[in-house]
Amino acid sequence: MLRLLYPILLPFLSLLLCSCASPWHTIGTGTSLQVDHDKVLLISPDTTFSCGFYPSGNGTNAFYFSIWFTHAADKTVVWTADPRFPVNGQRSRISLNHEGNLVLTDVNGSTAWESNTGWGRGTTVALLDTGNLVIKASTDKIIWQSFDSPTNTLLPSQRLTRENRLVSQSDYHVLYFDNDNVLRLLYNGPDITSIYWPSPDYNAVQNGRTRFNSTKIAVLDHEGNFLSSDGFRMVASDLGLGIQRRITIDYDGNFRMYSLNASNGNWDITGEAVQQMCYVHGLCGRNGICEYSPRRVSWSGPCWTRLSCISLGQVAGPTGWSCDCWAELSCTLVEQPTGAACTLLSVV
Numbered sequence: 255m256l257r258l259l260y261p262i263l264l265p266f267l268s269l270l271l272c273s274c275a276s277p278w279h280t281i282g283t284g285t286s287l288q289v290d291h292d293k294v295l296l297i298s299p300d301t302t303f304s305c306g307f308y309p310s311g312n313g314t315n316a317f318y319f320s321i322w323f324t325h326a327a328d329k330t331v332v333w334t335a336d337p338r339f340p341v342n343g344q345r346s347r348i349s350l351n352h353e354g355n356l357v358l359t360d361v362n363g364s365t366a367w368e369s370n371t372g373w374g375r376g377t378t379v380a381l382l383d384t385g386n387l388v389i390k391a392s393t394d395k396i397i398w399q400s401f402d403s404p405t406n407t408l409l410p411s412q413r414l415t416r417e418n419r420l421v422s423q424s425d426y427h428v429l430y431f432d433n434d435n436v437l438r439l440l441y442n443g444p445d446i447t448s449i450y451w452p453s454p455d456y457n458a459v460q461n462g463r464t465r466f467n468s469t470k471i472a473v474l475d476h477e478g479n480f481l482s483s484d485g486f487r488m489v490a491s492d493l494g495l496g497i498q499r500r501i502t503i504d505y506d507g508n509f510r511m512y513s514l515n516a517s518n519g520n521w522d523i524t525g526e527a528v529q530q531m532c533y534v535h536g537l538c539g540r541n542g543i544c545e546y547s548p549r550r551v552s553w554s555g556p557c558w559t560r561l562s563c564i565s566l567g568q569v570a571g572p573t574g575w576s577c578d579c580w581a582e583l584s585c586t587l588v589e590q591p592t593g594a595a596c597t598l599l600s601v602v
């Protein structure tokens with residue numbers, strides 16, 4: 255009997271074996287991937303996003319379970335399961351177990367992260383073309399999605415709500431909806447906690463916001479409009495369909511809109527929230543004063559912006575910024591178009 259079936263089964267068997275190799279578009283319960291066998295678990299149907307093990311990149315053999323832009327030159331990460339706990343580059347694994355729980359296990363068997371879902375057999379995990387990693391029950395109901403728990407990046411159609419927030423990689427800068435319904439940036443450092451955007455020197459109305467819409471939703475659409483229920487609006491300088499975009503709260507505490515140049519895989523800044531970087535708390539460290547001085551060298555000449563950190567005698571702590579404040583120091587001079595208002599466009 256077996257001998258008879260063998261020639262019939264063989265093609266199916268090899269087909270099964272072939273389809274066993276990751277990356278998949280969708281996985282079912284009982285699927286797992288070990289970090290030293292392969293790095294990519296899932297790829298979105300149009301290949302824009304990949305999900306799997308991503309090197310921590312600081313010279314250690316540590317990996318995160320992340321989602322990233324497949325075609326960006328630097329494989330930009332858009333989501334990480336738990337940025338605090340990378341796993342070992344050997345024998346760690348990500349598995350969708352038979353309970354329907356997606357679990358990241360470290361080499362020693364400890365759970366580094368889990369989705370805490372338990373809808374049992376028939377559970378599937380898929381990476382969508384939007385960059386959303388979704389876990390579905392057998393009924394097709396979405397029981398968990400990465401879009402609900404962003405890290406430092408918001409993708410088009412992903413909602414910032416009263417229930418989530420963006421946090422910079424340094425862990426110090428937070429974009430969130432405040433109790434009075436206003437979208438704000440907060441510096442939450444080891445010594446101080448303070449709001450720096452919109453300007454704390456003005457009230458909501460003066461900052462062009464409303465406190466009376468309690469929806470608390472901010473979303474970036476596919477054309478490049480980032481709209482918040484408090485009236486804040488950021489429009490991409492390259493407004494239009496067909497461009498990959500993201501909004502990221504950067505290491506320096508500012509949040510920016512980026513557009514992907516599809517021909518070289520690099521990102522262009524197409525929008526920026528904080529125009530005056532000295533408002534970003536923590537920029538100059540504990541003992542530093544940030545001084546912002548836009549000026550024109552001559553009346554018709556270009557406008558230069560000087561952003562400097564001035565140390566108050568002692569060593570100023572790490573700034574999360576490309577310039578350290580060891581002493582009186584000028585960070586950058588940014589040339590701006592002749593005749594333009596003296597505002598800070600970007601800092602490099």
Ligand SMILES: *[C@@H]1O[C@H](CO)[C@@H](O)[C@H](O)[C@H]1NC(C)=O
Pocket residue numbers: 310312313314316337338340
């Ligand atoms: C590498 O990064 C991880 C996670 O941020 C951190 O736990 C670890 O201490 C870092 N290692 C070094 C050598 O910086």
Ligand SMILES: *[C@@H]1O[C@H](CO)[C@@H](O)[C@H](O)[C@H]1NC(C)=O
Pocket residue numbers: 360362363364
């Ligand atoms: C496994 O390793 C992690 C990270 O090094 C550690 O935090 C955890 O306590 C370890 N767990 C066990 C059971 O040894």
Ligand SMILES: *[C@@H]1O[C@H](CO)[C@@H](O)[C@H](O)[C@H]1NC(C)=O
Pocket residue numbers: 467468469471481482483484
């Ligand atoms: C409140 O914000 C939501 C989401 O942006 C919007 O759809 C709604 O029209 C706003 N309501 C009012 C009264 O402005």
Ligand SMILES: *[C@@H]1O[C@H](CO)[C@@H](O)[C@H](O)[C@H]1NC(C)=O
Pocket residue numbers: 515516517518522
């Ligand atoms: C994209 O990159 C190419 C090659 O570097 C360049 O020629 C082009 O101008 C860029 N497009 C945009 C919109 O910046």
